[in-house]
Every structure is written in C-alpha cells, then in structure tokens.
Amino acid sequence: MRVHPTEVEPPAGVTGAIEIDAVVLREPGRPVAVETVTLDPPRRDEVLVRVAAAGVCHSDVHLADGLLGDARWPLVLGHEGAGVVEEVGEDVADLRPGDHVVFSIVPSCGVCAQCRAGRPTLCEPAGEHITAGTLMDGTSRLRDAYGVMLQHGFMVACFAQFAVLPAAGAIRIPSSIPFWQAALLGCGVITGIGAVSHAGVRIGDSVCVIGCGGVGLQVIAGARLAGAGTIVAVDRDGAKLELALGRGATHAIDAREVDPVAAVIELTRGGVDRAFEVVGNPVTIRQAWDMLGRGGTATVVGVAPRGAEVSLPAIELLAERTLTGSYYGSADVATAISRITRLVLDGRLALEDVISHVIRLDQVEEALERLRRGEGARSVIAIDQELAGRD
Numbered sequence: 001m002r003v004h005p006t007e008v009e010p011p012a013g014v015t016g017a018i019e020i021d022a023v024v025l026r027e028p029g030r031p032v033a034v035e036t037v038t039l040d041p042p043r044r045d046e047v048l049v050r051v052a053a054a055g056v057c058h059s060d061v062h063l064a065d066g067l068l069g070d071a072r073w074p075l076v077l078g079h080e081g082a083g084v085v086e087e088v089g090e091d092v093a094d095l096r097p098g099d100h101v102v103f104s105i106v107p108s109c110g111v112c113a114q115c116r117a118g119r120p121t122l123c124e125p126a127g128e129h130i131t132a133g134t135l136m137d138g139t140s141r142l143r144d145a146y147g148v149m150l151q152h153g154f155m156v157a158c159f160a161q162f163a164v165l166p167a168a169g170a171i172r173i174p175s176s177i178p179f180w181q182a183a184l185l186g187c188g189v190i191t192g193i194g195a196v197s198h199a200g201v202r203i204g205d206s207v208c209v210i211g212c213g214g215v216g217l218q219v220i221a222g223a224r225l226a227g228a229g230t231i232v233a234v235d236r237d238g239a240k241l242e243l244a245l246g247r248g249a250t251h252a253i254d255a256r257e258v259d260p261v262a263a264v265i266e267l268t269r270g271g272v273d274r275a276f277e278v279v280g281n282p283v284t285i286r287q288a289w290d291m292l293g294r295g296g297t298a299t300v301v302g303v304a305p306r307g308a309e310v311s312l313p314a315i316e317l318l319a320e321r322t323l324t325g326s327y328y329g330s331a332d333v334a335t336a337i338s339r340i341t342r343l344v345l346d347g348r349l350a351l352e353d354v355i356s357h358v359i360r361l362d363q364v365e366e367a368l369e370r371l372r373r374g375e376g377a378r379s380v381i382a383i384d385q386e387l388a389g390r391d
Contacts, residue, residue: 028066192218194329224248
C-alpha cells in the first residue's frame with residue numbers, strides 16, 4: 001500500500017532536506033504503508049546513507065504491533081540494513097562518501113557506566129534514544145508530508161531510500177559482500193552468532209535452538225563454528241527445520257508433533273549444555289530452561305512483548321542451571337562485524353541461505369504478516385535494486 005501525501009514546504013532554515021519513500025507505521029494494528037517523507041541532512045557526528053537493502057526482523061513486528069511500549073509511533077520502520085555513505089556530518093572522521101556500511105542499532109557512547117564496564121550493547125544513552133525514537137541528540141531528521149515529526153525505528157529507520165543515523169551506527173564493511181546479503185549482518189547475524197559467544201559454547205557442547213527463523217538460523221551457524229557436538233533445532237515449521245539442518249543442526253524436532261522438552265532430554269540423555277530461545281515467548285523460554293542438563297545455561301535471544309513474565313521452579317537452581325539474556329550479540333558491534341565479515345569472505349559463513357524472500361519496499365506489510373504466522377526465514381527488501389545486487 002502506498003500513501004500519496006500533499007506537498008509541503010520544508011521549515012524555514014532547513015537546507016539540504018530531501019524527499020524519500022519510506023515505510024511508515026502510523027499506529028499499531030494499522031497496516032504500514034509507503035509514504036513520501038522529508039529527511040533532513042546529517043548533523044554533527046551523523047551520516048546520510050543511501051539504503052541498498054534491508055531485512056525484515058521480528059522486532060519490527062513487535063514494534064508495529066505496539067508490543068514494545070506506548071508512544072513509539074508514528075515512525076519509519078527498519079533497523080537491519082546496509083548501503084552506501086552519501087554525506088557525512090561535521091566531526092565524522094572514520095567514514096567518507098562511497099563507503100559500504102551496515103547499520104547498528106546501538107551506537108555506543110563509550111563513556112557511560114555500561115560502556116566503561118565492557119558492555120557496549122547496553123549503552124545507556126543509546127538505549128534511551130532507541131526507545132524515544134530519536135537520534136543521539138534527542139531529535140529526529142524525519143517529517144511526514146504535513147510536517148509532523150516521525151520517529152526513527154530503533155534509531156535507524158532504514159525501510160527507506162535514505163537514512164540519517166549516528167556515525168557510530170554505520171559500520172564499514174568490504175565492498176565485495178553483496179548488499180542484499182550484507183543487510184543481515186547488522187542485526188540477525190551479529191545477534192545470533194554473538195549470543196553463542198556470550199553463552200560460552202565450547203567444543204563438544206550439546207546445544208538446542210528453539211526458533212529457527214532469521215536469527216535462530218544464525219545461532220545454529222554460530223554453534224557449528226564454535227565446535228558444538230550436538231545441535232538440536234526446534235521449530236513448528238518444517239521448511240525452517242530443513243534450513244536449520246543445512247545450516248549445521250545435527251537434529252531437527254518438529255514441536256507440532258512431539259513435546260520438544262522430552263524429545264531433547266531423550267536425545268541428549270539428560271539435557272543440553274546450552275539452550276537458546278529465539279522466539280521471545282514465555283512458553284518457549286520455560287522450555288529452554290526445562291531441557292537443560294545439570295550446570296546448563298539457557299540464553300534468551302528472542303524479544304518478548306513488554307509485560308511478559310516467566311516463572312521457574314526455584315529448587316532447580318540448585319542444579320546450577322542459569323537463565324540469562326543476550327542483547328544484540330552482547331559484544332562490541334564494530335569488532336564483531338569485522339570478525340564476522342572475515343568468516344564470510346573466507347567462505348566459512350554463508351549469508352544467502354537464510355533469505356527466503358526478496359521483496360520490494362511496498363511489500364513490507366506482507367513480510368510482517370509472514371512473521372506473524374511464523375512462515376519463512378528472512379525477507380530482504382531490495383530498496384535500491386541496482387545497489388542491492390538482486391532483483
């Protein structure tokens with residue numbers, strides 16, 4: 001669906017603003033639509049990027065459905081993407097026009113308590129502005145046809161032809177990686193593979209991954225790269241389980257047919273060393289806990305709706321089980337993406353095999369509906385088809 005707004009003059013004093021097509025969420029429960037919006041130029045420590053391709057993530061569904069809090073709209077959706085730097089703002093030293101970049105939703109400040117403690121993905125100012133839908137200075141560069149401010153979805157807003165974002169949120173990558181694949185690096189790949197590193201998966205460990213969508217498939221790849229001995233994939237979609245086996249899973253369990261907890265415990269003779277929940281649902285989080293062996297760790301990667309709660313039998317803590325979370329790979333984003341791109345270039349990590357749909361910008365609502373139904377893996381929007389490298 002596309003909305004054709006009336007033309008408006010940019011506010012006085014604004015120079016360099018451009019009109020672009022972007023996917024706008026007006027309110028939860030209302031289908032998103034492509035609108036023509038105004039994007040102001042980058043300010044200090046910001047960059048303007050021509051977006052080549054973007055992935056549609058389950059977090060976009062939660063945002064579109066109003067499950068991540070109130071007052072997070074109207075906004076331009078999209079946070080997993082890649083493109084070419086077109087313009088840099090004042091004080092940007094590490095990027096220049098022509099650079100290929102992927103987007104990060106956490107442009108860490110480097111000086112808050114969490115950053116100083118070595119937890120940059122928990123950066124306090126970044127977290128505040130992600131929730132507020134603004135850039136790091138607390139303002140927006142987006143306006144609709146009537147001059148109303150639009151929020152930046154997850155501080156990126158890349159379901160659009162162009163995006164302005166903090167320079168720290170644009171991570172340079174080699175130009176040899178096609179954009180339609182590189183788009184996944186900044187969210188699905190770093191989240192999944194980073195979660196494996198955060199959980200400390202070791203050679204020979206037994207691992208279970210609940211939820212084999214775009215991120216879960218990356219967790220499986222990360223477990224394979226880490227040398228896990230047994231990797232059990234659990235899902236309710238047979239097509240996803242086939243992808244999981246191709247990605248490195250040693251076993252696949254269809255949760256529609258059997259109790260996944262009982263099946264995993266039987267298969268591993270007592271439970272797994274590491275379980276990863278990549279759905280964001282209290283039921284599957286509890287399943288991840290229940291399938292642990294003694295001393296095991298369950299890591300929640302999926303984003304649960306606000307207000308969801310999980311209960312656990314306290315006595316089982318005496319078995320030294322651990323329930324923890326991993327946000328956005330729990331690592332320094334620039335360093336992690338550099339390491340991951342080396343794996344891609346060396347042929348050790350494929351990107352394209354988790355992409356089930358390549359779509360146009362005006363097909364985002366269809367992609368969101370597929371995610372709501374639990375169908376398909378990753379949908380990638382070829383926003384600039386020539387740059388994306390794939391129709």
